[in-house]
Amino acid sequence: MNKVCVLGAGSTNYGKLKEDIIEIALTASVEAIKSAGISPKDIGAGYISNVFGIADKQVHMAPVIMSNLGISHVPGLTIESACGSGSVMFREAYANVAAGFYDCVLAVGVEKVTHTGTAQSTTLFSYCSDFFYEGGNGASFPGLFASIARYYMTKYKADEEDLAYVAVKNHDNGLLNPKAHMRKRITIQDVINSPVVASPLKLLDCCPFSDGASAVILCNEEFAKKSNRPYIEVIGSGRGGSPASVQGREDISTIPSTVIAAKQAYKMAGITPEDVDFAEVHDCFTIAEIIDVEDLGFFPKGKAAKEIREGATSRKGRIPINPSGGLKSKGHPIGATGIGQVAEVYDQLTGKAGERTINDAKIALTHNFGATGASAAVHLFKKVE
Amino acid sequence: MNKVCVLGAGSTNYGKLKEDIIEIALTASVEAIKSAGISPKDIGAGYISNVFGIADKQVHMAPVIMSNLGISHVPGLTIESACGSGSVMFREAYANVAAGFYDCVLAVGVEKVTHTGTAQSTTLFSYCSDFFYEGGNGASFPGLFASIARYYMTKYKADEEDLAYVAVKNHDNGLLNPKAHMRKRITIQDVINSPVVASPLKLLDCCPFSDGASAVILCNEEFAKKSNRPYIEVIGSGRGGSPASVQGREDISTIPSTVIAAKQAYKMAGITPEDVDFAEVHDCFTIAEIIDVEDLGFFPKGKAAKEIREGATSRKGRIPINPSGGLKSKGHPIGATGIGQVAEVYDQLTGKAGERTINDAKIALTHNFGATGASAAVHLFKKVE
Numbered sequence: 001m002n003k004v005c006v007l008g009a010g011s012t013n014y015g016k017l018k019e020d021i022i023e024i025a026l027t028a029s030v031e032a033i034k035s036a037g038i039s040p041k042d043i044g045a046g047y048i049s050n051v052f053g054i055a056d057k058q059v060h061m062a063p064v065i066m067s068n069l070g071i072s073h074v075p076g077l078t079i080e081s082a083c084g085s086g087s088v089m090f091r092e093a094y095a096n097v098a099a100g101f102y103d104c105v106l107a108v109g110v111e112k113v114t115h116t117g118t119a120q121s122t123t124l125f126s127y128c129s130d131f132f133y134e135g136g137n138g139a140s141f142p143g144l145f146a147s148i149a150r151y152y153m154t155k156y157k158a159d160e161e162d163l164a165y166v167a168v169k170n171h172d173n174g175l176l177n178p179k180a181h182m183r184k185r186i187t188i189q190d191v192i193n194s195p196v197v198a199s200p201l202k203l204l205d206c207c208p209f210s211d212g213a214s215a216v217i218l219c220n221e222e223f224a225k226k227s228n229r230p231y232i233e234v235i236g237s238g239r240g241g242s243p244a245s246v247q248g249r250e251d252i253s254t255i256p257s258t259v260i261a262a263k264q265a266y267k268m269a270g271i272t273p274e275d276v277d278f279a280e281v282h283d284c285f286t287i288a289e290i291i292d293v294e295d296l297g298f299f300p301k302g303k304a305a306k307e308i309r310e311g312a313t314s315r316k317g318r319i320p321i322n323p324s325g326g327l328k329s330k331g332h333p334i335g336a337t338g339i340g341q342v343a344e345v346y347d348q349l350t351g352k353a354g355e356r357t358i359n360d361a362k363i364a365l366t367h368n369f370g371a372t373g374a375s376a377a378v379h380l381f382k383k384v385e
Numbered sequence: 386m387n388k389v390c391v392l393g394a395g396s397t398n399y400g401k402l403k404e405d406i407i408e409i410a411l412t413a414s415v416e417a418i419k420s421a422g423i424s425p426k427d428i429g430a431g432y433i434s435n436v437f438g439i440a441d442k443q444v445h446m447a448p449v450i451m452s453n454l455g456i457s458h459v460p461g462l463t464i465e466s467a468c469g470s471g472s473v474m475f476r477e478a479y480a481n482v483a484a485g486f487y488d489c490v491l492a493v494g495v496e497k498v499t500h501t502g503t504a505q506s507t508t509l510f511s512y513c514s515d516f517f518y519e520g521g522n523g524a525s526f527p528g529l530f531a532s533i534a535r536y537y538m539t540k541y542k543a544d545e546e547d548l549a550y551v552a553v554k555n556h557d558n559g560l561l562n563p564k565a566h567m568r569k570r571i572t573i574q575d576v577i578n579s580p581v582v583a584s585p586l587k588l589l590d591c592c593p594f595s596d597g598a599s600a601v602i603l604c605n606e607e608f609a610k611k612s613n614r615p616y617i618e619v620i621g622s623g624r625g626g627s628p629a630s631v632q633g634r635e636d637i638s639t640i641p642s643t644v645i646a647a648k649q650a651y652k653m654a655g656i657t658p659e660d661v662d663f664a665e666v667h668d669c670f671t672i673a674e675i676i677d678v679e680d681l682g683f684f685p686k687g688k689a690a691k692e693i694r695e696g697a698t699s700r701k702g703r704i705p706i707n708p709s710g711g712l713k714s715k716g717h718p719i720g721a722t723g724i725g726q727v728a729e730v731y732d733q734l735t736g737k738a739g740e741r742t743i744n745d746a747k748i749a750l751t752h753n754f755g756a757t758g759a760s761a762a763v764h765l766f767k768k769v770e
Contacts (some may be wrong), residue, residue: 001484020517022517045624051444051445052439053512054437054439054509054512057511057512057516057520057521058512058516058517059436059465059467059512059513060436060465060466060467060512060513060514060755060756060759060760062466062626062760063515063626063627063628063629063755063756063759063760064515064516064517064629064759066626066629067515067626067628067629067630067633067759071626072626072627072628072629072633072641073625073626073627073641073642073645074626075473075624075625075626075642075645075646075760075762076466076626076760077464077465077466077473077474077477077760078464078465078466079462079463079464079465080444080445080462080463080464080465081445081447081461081462081463082444082445088460088462089462092462092477095480095481095484095486096480098484099386099480099483099484099486101480101484124439126442127438127439127442127443127444127445128444128445129445130448130449130452131442131443131449132405132407132443132449135442136442239430239460240458240460241447241448241451241452241456241457241458241459241460241461242448242457242458243448243452243457244448244449244451244452244457245452248452248457256457256458257458257460260458260460261460370445370448371445371448374445374448374449374452375445375447375448375460375461375462377460
């Protein structure tokens with residue numbers, strides 16, 4: 001297996017975007033290509049992640065993106081795994097470079113849904129659930145995560161303020177991210193007082209619907225070294241699954257796919273959670289981040305809420321979580337999110353994260369899941385010095 | 386790299402199906418698992434290909450399929466590359482087994498669109514074109530392939546009867562395939578007299594909209610040998626791209642992605658087109674098959690129409706094409722088609738193809754493309770004796 005590196009990254013702003021989905025994808029792709037100091041001709045394959053291209057009347061995006069980059073002969077494909085599409089796509093791109101099928105590939109995630117409106121976006125997203133048991137019976141994601149939150153809060157005696165701390169911390173981080181969707185400082189009281197979406201989740205417990213794209217360049221170590229550009233190394237990769245519907249799970253205060261994926265990734269990297277300097281995790285709802293950081297091994301089960309409250313996951317805490325602002329503040333263009341996390345890690349570990357830089361970070365983790373965690377992928381990255 | 390084998394295959398009937406998309410996918414998956422003589426627990430990952438799950442309100446299918454197979458922990462993903470999704474997905478499954486990431490994987494392609502009606506299906510399919518230049522300006526696929534047909538016919542002095550010979554031959558083959566969508570013998574005059582869809586293409590020059598699923602089990606050679614079951618070996622794999630829009634191509638009597646993918650696959654296998662005993666190719670419209678068999682190197686450019694007329698591609702001809710009936714008669718559930726081709730090759734080379742068996746076949750080729758050939762993949766398989 002070849003060592004696999006991330007040599008460049010690019011992102012559009014996340015938010016409500018006017019451009020069409022291909023223009024959005026191209027903006028991020030071109031930025032990643034420039035960041036890597038390569039030419040499109042160096043790209044051996046294009047990996048796209050997207051869920052609802054249909055909402056902007058374009059599926060089969062790879063040939064359109066490749067053609068617009070002037071490399072129409074280069075094969076591409078689209079990978080979908082709901083809100084976890086980006087990380088699952090990153091894993092395939094990683095696997096192909098690791099195996100030597102390509103020296104250098106473009107991985108670009110993109111989504112455009114805000115023009116359909118909140119009601120239609122919620123309907124579309126419900127198709128990512130186990131529709132027979134969930135979406136088809138009116139259980140949309142806020143409702144499903146509300147069930148999860150209620151169960152967790154009861155089991156571990158957490159409260160609505162605990163959830164709010166996640167939102168406040170991620171909004172603080174997002175303020176330092178010029179590309180974030182929701183750049184607005186909020187207080188615990190703002191969260192508590194915001195409209196109830198699905199009790200106990202209020203509006204400010206939920207990430208926004210976002211448009212946007214993120215792209216990274218993956219390559220083997222030889223290619224990266226020759227570039228004389230800063231790069232980072234992928235040291236761990238894991239994927240897992242959970243029972244598709246929430247009702248099918250034994251204990252909904254944990255997400256099985258995260259636990260499986262993390263175990264694989266740590267094992268491959270030969271490290272433990274203590275070795276990780278910061279992480280970008282899947283905080284589609286505040287409760288998700290609390291469960292994530294426990295499932296990833298950063299805190300014992302049931303203990304994260306208190307630790308978050310005391311600042312352990314803040315930028316200067318023991319294990320900073322979502323320095324980018326996370327899905328909550330940076331935004332959640334679902335096909336792009338997993339790649340956006342890798343772009344943040346690249347920026348952080350190559351000195352491009354500006355004011356939100358995590359000091360002395362050397363090892364970082366990304367965690368991204370689909371739906372209520374029916375699918376998940378975890379990746380580990382190392383600074384190259 | 387590990388040798389990769391196909392150990393089992395299954396398909397639903399292709400046609401108008403009443404079951405939901407998950408039931409359809411499960412029927413083919415369970416048949417493939419039984420055919421391989423394995424247990425779901427042997428499966429390390431699930432590869433799904435699908436384009437319009439949204440039409441049946443279910444995307445993020447992998448966790449739902451895995452959960453219904455009783456292996457919810459197993460990671461999966463969906464790959465989309467328009468009508469070429471199945472073969473592109475097969476390539477990713479192949480690459481992961483070849484690289485040693487998994488010993489055994491399930492690859493299942495599925496589509497359900499007929500319930501949306503012909504008009505809505507045509508609209509959905511147009512999103513697979515370069516929508517900015519094509520679909521968005523009213524150019525749906527029958528129109529685009531009509532342009533290609535008109536150009537080819539003018540350049541190589543072919544006529545509408547030449548196109549009809551492809552349809553008649555594939556319907557003859559489909560009569561012997563109990564799972565084919567259109568099991569009806571037709572004559573040259575039936576094709577010529579059928580309603581014009583987009584001149585020179587008539588209704589019987591076009592493949593149908595179909596529902597259906599096909600699945601195969603891929604594994605490494607050691608796993609296959611241990612099974613004591615019949616299996617075939619993947620000996621070549623190639624992928625390519627073309628300018629996404631037809632207007633962006635220099636010569637529309639050839640499909641660049643096919644030429645690139647075929648060259649890679651032949652090179653990897655160390656064989657030439659003359660070594661291939663039969664092929665399943667992408668005949669979404671009759672003109673496509675004529676162009677395919679030239680681009681794949683079975684006939685010189687401009688010569689295929691005459692050869693087809695003289696029987697060279699019939700079941701007992703020099704190079705039998707689409708013994709399954711092809712997209713034209715077997716049907717075209719777009720996410721499943723590429724895997725259905727592999728299932729046909731598995732059946733043919735392991736003695737399960739009944740009356741439509743190609744005698745003494747040892748090496749077979751599959752060719753499947755997306756849209757007007759903006760993406761394509763070619764695979765080569767060898768009988769194991």
